[in-house]
Amino acid sequence: MSNYQKIIPIANKITKKYPLCDNCLGRLFSKQLHLSSNKFLGKKLNQNPVEKCYVCKNLFGNLDHFLKLMLDKSAGYSFKTFGIGVIVKPSIVDRDDFIRSQYKLRGIDSIKTDITKEIGKLYSKRTKKTIDHLDPDVTFTINFKEELCDLRSKSITFSGRYLKSERGFSQKQKPCDNCSGKGCRVCDFHGISEYDSVEGAISKPLFQKFGGTTTKFTWIGGEDKSSLVLGSGRPFFVKIQNPHKQKAKFSNVTVGPIKIINLKPVYESPKKPLKFNSVISVKISTESQIDSKMLKKLKDLTINPVVVYEKSGRRSEKKIFNVKSKKNSNNLFTLIVKAEGGLPIKRFVTGDDIAPGISSILDTPCECREFDFLEIEMQ
Known part of the structure; x- marks a missing residue:
């Protein structure tokens, strides 16, 4: 008797008591049969049409709606790889766990894993972007419970140097009065509303070039508001949070009395103070x-x-x-x-x-x- 023939009685037993959609039924046995498509197997096993799936409540039939949310959310972003996290109703997870436990089905993907895989396939097919589970350029969080989609892009860090040719510019920018630097609608989520400092002068062209919300600086020393910075400039590191672009050409730029030079991407800011x-x-x-x-x-x-x-x-x-x-x-x-x-x-x-x-x-x-x-x- 083949493995497929062995699972038919179990599948029939389950579906008589609990109507399952093709995705949810196929998932219970696809790994055992070494098949990649849960839906294809479920369609083969299901004897009767199912109006409403006991486990997912037809969530798999509504994935196009969430795909559109992902496409709309990522429209302004430039990236190559993506990852997905999902939030589903606890009751869906409970029903899934209940069936797997009742019929002693082990080594099976959870419903959250399957939803993640299926929506990832749809998005990848539509956009030609690649799924990366370890270090994606952007990460979607899809809340199936609230029907919301959030997107966070991987921060990018640069090292560079700046020169200051006029007195009267502070190194650090005063945070936004409304949000104390956390980011709000008043400051366009940048955490700063003015750009009259070294920090502001560096942040402004970075926001223009890469998008993003806030910048986080690691300064190599500091100077007075009235001090000049000459020679080859003062080194610094800056991290851009949630950039819209991961890569862009950036040449030396001058913003007022501040000249930014040698800006290049680095893996991360130093964790310990540099000498x-x-x-x-x-x-x-x-x-x-x-x-x-x-x-x-x-x-x-x-x-x-x-x-x-x-x-x-x-x-x-x-x-x-x-x-x-x-x-x-x-x-x-x-x-x-x-x-x-x-x-x-x-x-x-x-x-x-x-x-x-x-x-x-x-x-x-x-x-x-x-x-x-x-x-x-x-x-």
């Missing part, structure tokens, strides 16, 4: 008159690390590799210093919870007028 060195030009004013001989004392900064004390009680050390100074007037000089990244420049000048500070070395109160980044080098 870097900065070359900084600092303009310093003094209470007492200074001379070139006094400024020579600053060379000693390269001998031992500068110790930084935080209010939290944390202590850190920053190395200074090179120091150059130039007297501008009796009470003003410029210091060019190459230091380990993260040195708090203004506190370094005044000596506020930092040792040694410029003020203590020169033995006169000093104030940082402005400071600019001439170069940022990754270690």
Whole structure:
């Protein structure tokens, strides 16, 4: 007796008590017979037409409606691969589990798995997109219970550098007042409503090019609103959430005083802080008159690390590799210093919870007028 002949009595027993559609009936035996089409097998096994399926309540006959929801939702997206997650009524799952348990049917796909497969086949056939279960470009969540379809696309991450040629631009953008940066209709779900910062200047062309909702930045150091960033620029990483495009050409772009260069896709943002060195030009004013001989004392900064004390009680050390100074007037000089990244420049000048500070070395109160980044080098 063949395997097919063995299952006929069981199938007849089930369908006499519980009317099942071709998909639900075929699924109970297709793996046992090594068949790929549940519907084809179910059609062969079903003796009588079924008005309403006991398990799925004819959900399989309504898949075209949900296919249209998927097509409408993905209309504005450009991608190659997709994945699907489904939500069905608990009662459907309960009835499916009940029949499998009652007739001791094991090693069978659940109804949720079968629905996912069938709607995936329909979408793939219509769009020529490929199903990817591990790392899809976009993921659909189809709620069969509420008749809703949601789509999330895989975030993309870039590394790049920016230069800032004018003073008055903050590094970070103030979040949207309405949603505190979470994303809402007021800010077009970007989390920011203005673009008057480095963050805004970088985010704006990315939204224009790739679409997406919010951007998440990983900064390699920071600067004051009044500081310039020169040389080859400051490195940064940015992740775009829910982009409409996964790939697009992006050349160097200038937005106001911010120039974005060397932008390229990377696998992910760094999980740990990256080490870097900065070359900084600092303009310093003094209470007492200074001379070139006094400024020579600053060379000693390269001998031992500068110790930084935080209010939290944390202590850190920053190395200074090179120091150059130039007297501008009796009470003003410029210091060019190459230091380990993260040195708090203004506190370094005044000596506020930092040792040694410029003020203590020169033995006169000093104030940082402005400071600019001439170069940022990754270690």
